Structure formats: structure tokens, C-alpha cells
Amino acid sequence: MKLQYRMKITFLLFIVLLGLAGCTSGDLVFDAQSDLRTYRHIYVQSSMNDSNHLDQLIANELVRLGYDASAGVRTMMPDNTKLFITYETQWNWDFHTYLMVLEITARDVSTEKQIGHARIYHGGVANKSPDKMVIDVLKPIFGPKPPKK
Secondary structure, eight states: OHHHHHHHHHHHHHHHHHHHHOEEEEEEEEOTTOOGGGOOEEEEEOOTTOOSOHHHHHHHHHHHTTOEEEEEOGGGOOTTOOEEEEEEEEEEESSSEEEEEEEEEEEETTTOOEEEEEEEEEESSSOOOHHHHHHHHHHHHHSOOOOOO
């Protein structure tokens, strides 16, 4: 009887640990006709409800990837901007506040047509920093092209 009880407790603890571990997944969708890597001048439009300065994190990561990027309100967009990015966030609280969803939309400045979209979700207690989530959402779209096979 004791062995059966211990096995049940062990199984329940295992399930709880799996639930707390969290996961990260990227859901990337963008127009296959448009290669966002050809846009060199990018502006990140600040979100009015963002008090965590994710606009700067996104712009800084784009600069690190080799783009001319800056961030701010839409009226301050530089004249040479070819692509602008808007973003939405969803924060959660599980013992502390963390970024759960980061969604970016890329639009051509001249047409305002959406040409790129990316979303990353990270749930659970073992969370990622906003910096890491920004890298994970931008790298597949704006990072180096993968080698041809």
C-alpha cells in the first residue's frame, strides 16, 4: 500500500513540475513575397500602454542585427523610413510579472500594407526576459538568411 501511495505522489509531483516548467513557441506568419531583410531603415512605433520600453528593446535588437532602426511616436518617424513596426504585449503575473505574449506587425511605410507578422508566446513560471523574447521574435524574420540547401 505504501508503494502505491508513493507512486501516486511521485506522479502528481511530476505533472505539477511539467505544468510549472512552461514552454515557448513561436508562431511566425509573413507574406512569402516580401523579404523583410531588404528593408534597411526601420522605425518602431511606441505603444501608448507600454511602460516597459519594449519599443527601445526592439529597435536595439534591429540595430544589433545590422539595420538602421529607431523608436518613438509615429509623428517622429524619420523621412527615410521604409518599414515601421507596431507591437502588442500581454503581461501576466505568476508570483511576479512577466511578458507572456509579444506580437509584432511590420508595415511598408508608403502603402501601410502589412507585410510581416510574428507572435511569440511564453507561459509558465520559468519565464524568459523581455530581451530574450524580442530576440526570439525578430531573429527568424530579420536575422541572416539561412544557407541554401
